[in-house]
Amino acid sequence: METLRAAVIDDEANARQALISLLRILCPDVVVCGEAKNVDTGIELIRKEKPNLVFLDIQMPGKTGFDLLSSFDTIDFGVVFTTAYQEYAVKAFRFSAIDYLLKPVDPDELQAAVEKFKVQHDSVNPQQLKILQEHIQNPQPAGLKQRTRNDNQRIALPTAEGIHFVQMTDIIQCESLGSYTKFHLVGSKPIVVSRLLKEYEEILDNYYFFRVHQSNIVNLEHIKRYVKGDGGQVWLSDNTEVEVSRRRKEEFLELLSDFYVNSGKIG
Structure with a gap:
């Protein structure tokens, strides 16, 4: 069984701990190599620990998950965004074909996201990020x-x-x-x-x-x-x-x- 190294980056301590606990219970082949509460410490964590997979909150005080990813010349790790956004954000993720988990994280969806990464080992394409960011920042009204x-x-x-x-x-x-x-x-x-x-x-x-x-x-x-x-x-x-x-x-x-x-x- 291949071991995956994961990092959890989220400004909410409760959200980090809940996700880490779920990973330990549901995904024993995932080792959490660290957690961070903001973008700057998250960048340091990724550069030091070199995780395979990063669970990344989008909206954090001061800087966003997009800011974190833009600080890397090459994104050579997988990303699963975690977000409390509803509706329009879900549509934005579907437009960009980027994996996401809605908070509170559903155990089945977490397992599915990890299994998908284990099979495909996808990193995030900059064009995907651009599409996602455009739709997050300019949500379309329903109707x-x-x-x-x-x-x-x-x-x-x-x-x-x-x-x-x-x-x-x-x-x-x-x-x-x-x-x-x-x-x-x-x-x-x-x-x-x-x-x-x-x-x-x-x-x-x-x-x-x-x-x-x-x-x-x-x-x-x-x-x-x-x-x-x-x-x-x-x-x-x-x-x-x-x-x-x-x-x-x-x-x-x-x-x-x-x-x-x-x-x-x-x-």
């Missing part, structure tokens, strides 16, 4: 009427080959393949991700994407034509045709109208 244009937004798509960083404007549609989601893209091969379409429906629901059918989420920016019918069909920019389910038709047409007005394509 159908408050959609945001897809411009200049990126999403991290984790695959067996590695993480792909994709401009949201380049996503034509997302297609369900059972427990996988296939991203159809402009000018490149599709990308298949081992996540359910429903998860991406939740991630993208503040942008101009819409689940027109059980199997398809379309990017409204790539709709070239809507054909009326029981539910109707949309023709996309890659000349594919996607059915619109009857029960989603009214909401879809309302959002499509909103998109055209806000984009200035029609008055």
Whole structure:
């Protein structure tokens, strides 16, 4: 059994002790090589102990977890963020494909995060951090009427080959393949991700994407034509045709109208 060395960095002593206790009970192959209560002591701890995995709080007094990571030229250790943030932060983590644990830490989720790291040994890519930081600092409001244009937004798509960083404007549609989601893209091969379409429906629901059918989420920016019918069909920019389910038709047409007005394509 391979032993992992872990560091716990959090300004709350109770949170540190709770996490360390869970690791000792649930993950006997993880050795906690140290803990720190702020960013500066956390940097010293990492440089001295060289842990494989760091459990890192985002929001700490004075400096953030992002500040800690930016102090390293190369991040050669795994990171699992711990956070008390809810909702919008969860969406931000999903956008960036970075592992996280919500406080109070769920034992099953902790075990899953450790097991995932043991298999993949992933470190954090700077592009992932940038995407995460953008979404944490600029949370999107919830609600159908408050959609945001897809411009200049990126999403991290984790695959067996590695993480792909994709401009949201380049996503034509997302297609369900059972427990996988296939991203159809402009000018490149599709990308298949081992996540359910429903998860991406939740991630993208503040942008101009819409689940027109059980199997398809379309990017409204790539709709070239809507054909009326029981539910109707949309023709996309890659000349594919996607059915619109009857029960989603009214909401879809309302959002499509909103998109055209806000984009200035029609008055």
